[in-house]
Amino acid sequence: MDDVKLAIQTRLDKSFTIPPPRDFLLDIAKHKNNLPLPAIKPQNGVRLPPDRYCLTSTNYRLRQPQKKADQSHQIHLMEMQSHQN
Numbered sequence: 001m002d003d004v005k006l007a008i009q010t011r012l013d014k015s016f017t018i019p020p021p022r023d024f025l026l027d028i029a030k031h032k033n034n035l036p037l038p039a040i041k042p043q044n045g046v047r048l049p050p051d052r053y054c055l056t057s058t059n060y061r062l063r064q065p066q067k068k069a070d071q072s073h074q075i076h077l078m079e080m081q082s083h084q085n
Helices: 002-015 022-033 068-084
Strands: none
Touching: none
16 A cells, blocks of 8 residues: 555656745745836837838728719610610
């Protein structure tokens, strides 16, 4: 029975790790937080990549109004099709 307990214990030691003590983590955090942040560059605001890489431009085109000659031609074609049927 002791062999089984020993086998289970060695298996658990390899599977699970004990987290570092809280005081140790607090000391590391205090040391890290003592370092000042880098200075802010004079370019404040949102920095976007060049326009060719941005998707902020319009991605559609408005339909151009057709000329009256084109409309009369289309009406003529529709009339011809209706006479053929």
